Amino acid sequence: MTDTVGIVIVSHSADIAKGTADMVRQMVGSEVKVAFCGGNPDGGLGTSVPLIIDAINDAWSPKGVAVLVDLGGAETNSEMAVEMLEPARRDLVVVCNAPIVEGAVMAATEAAGGSSLAQVKAVAEELSAD
Amino acid sequence: MSVQPETFKSLVKAAAERVIASAPELTSLDQAIGDGDHGTNMKRGCEAVLGKLDVISAQPLDEALKMIGKTLVMTVGGASGPLYGSFFLAAGEALSHDKHLPDDLADVFGSAVNAVSARGRSQVGEKTMLDVLVPVLETLKMAAGQPDLIARVRATATEAVERTAPMQATKGRASFLGARSVGHVDPGARSSCVLVQAVCAGLEARP
Numbered sequence: 001m002t003d004t005v006g007i008v009i010v011s012h013s014a015d016i017a018k019g020t021a022d023m024v025r026q027m028v029g030s031e032v033k034v035a036f037c038g039g040n041p042d043g044g045l046g047t048s049v050p051l052i053i054d055a056i057n058d059a060w061s062p063k064g065v066a067v068l069v070d071l072g073g074a075e076t077n078s079e080m081a082v083e084m085l086e087p088a089r090r091d092l093v094v095v096c097n098a099p100i101v102e103g104a105v106m107a108a109t110e111a112a113g114g115s116s117l118a119q120v121k122a123v124a125e126e127l128s129a130d
Numbered sequence: 131m132s133v134q135p136e137t138f139k140s141l142v143k144a145a146a147e148r149v150i151a152s153a154p155e156l157t158s159l160d161q162a163i164g165d166g167d168h169g170t171n172m173k174r175g176c177e178a179v180l181g182k183l184d185v186i187s188a189q190p191l192d193e194a195l196k197m198i199g200k201t202l203v204m205t206v207g208g209a210s211g212p213l214y215g216s217f218f219l220a221a222g223e224a225l226s227h228d229k230h231l232p233d234d235l236a237d238v239f240g241s242a243v244n245a246v247s248a249r250g251r252s253q254v255g256e257k258t259m260l261d262v263l264v265p266v267l268e269t270l271k272m273a274a275g276q277p278d279l280i281a282r283v284r285a286t287a288t289e290a291v292e293r294t295a296p297m298q299a300t301k302g303r304a305s306f307l308g309a310r311s312v313g314h315v316d317p318g319a320r321s322s323c324v325l326v327q328a329v330c331a332g333l334e335a336r337p
Contacts, residue, residue: 040167040171040174040207040208041174041204041205041207042174042207044167044170044207045165045167046167046171046207046208047207047208048204048207049203049204049211049212050204071165071303072209072302072303073207073208073209073210073211073303076209076211076212076213076249076250077207077208077209077211077212079212079249080203080211080212080215080216080249084203
């Protein structure tokens with residue numbers, strides 16, 4: 001199997017993260033590695049750096065990982081998580097500026113075709129362009 | 131002169147306890163203009179720091195500050211985790227590179243403030259914790275070595291928090307409210323003030 005870019009979904013809500021991952025899997029099946037996390041370290045609404053690090057490592061691919069986030073803290077925590085990865089992985093993870101559900105589905109669809117990390121990110125971020 | 135381990139430990143303990151005690155106020159401020167979790171998030175992070183305080187305070191000062199930063203990053207659960215985490219990580223990093231306390235306090239604090247600004251891609255005047263941290267940094271620079279430094283820092287922090295009320299938020303969740311964020315003190319600015327005041331109080335209380 002050819003490597004494809006992995007997708008990570010980070011929401012403040014575990015339900016939204018899981019639901020988004022379900023939608024992605026329906027689109028791309030098992031061609032793309034998808035991992036998700038939601039909730040703060042106590043399980044309430046929020047995000048958790050250790051859980052994001054785990055999700056990135058779960059979705060790891062030599063082609064890299066695209067992270068889709070919902071609101072501010074999810075983005076800040078995801079950027080922090082990327083910096084805390086082992087050095088060889090840091091440069092192969094991007095946090096996309098895109099709506100979480102649409103972005104994840106578009107990114108995964110693009111990834112399934114074997115696109116590069118930069119292409120996957122660009123397709124997701126087209127959704128945020130005016 | 132350097133910072134004694136027991137002084138450091140008591141300052142961290144006092145600051146963490148003060149933030150935990152302020153959690154209801156921080157949450158209520160955040161409910162007005164954010165998502166209402168700043169108090170519980172900061173409380174979780176500070177409790178984690180207190181839980182590791184013996185290990186943390188046994189480290190050299192630079193490593194101890196980095197450990198506090200990493201603990202906050204891993205446990206806070208909101209944007210304030212990486213923001214405060216970056217503050218302490220950068221302060222520790224500055225001390226690892228030829229900076230010393232108390233002589234280089236303004237430099238070290240400056241590195242920490244810059245890290246917060248970079249992490250949040252934010253500047254002063256945007257109704258964030260930087261609206262307390264940057265004025266405090268200015269006072270640390272201007273009043274360095276003065277006998278009334280601590281009193282001036284305390285006054286600066288208190289005044290700076292109040293000045294966030296008329297600001298309109300352009301960063302963070304409060305920015306969603308636009309003009310409706312005006313009239314409320316920023317919760318991150320308040321938690322920064324709580325930390326600064328607690329450390330100052332601890333320093334004043336030293337024999």
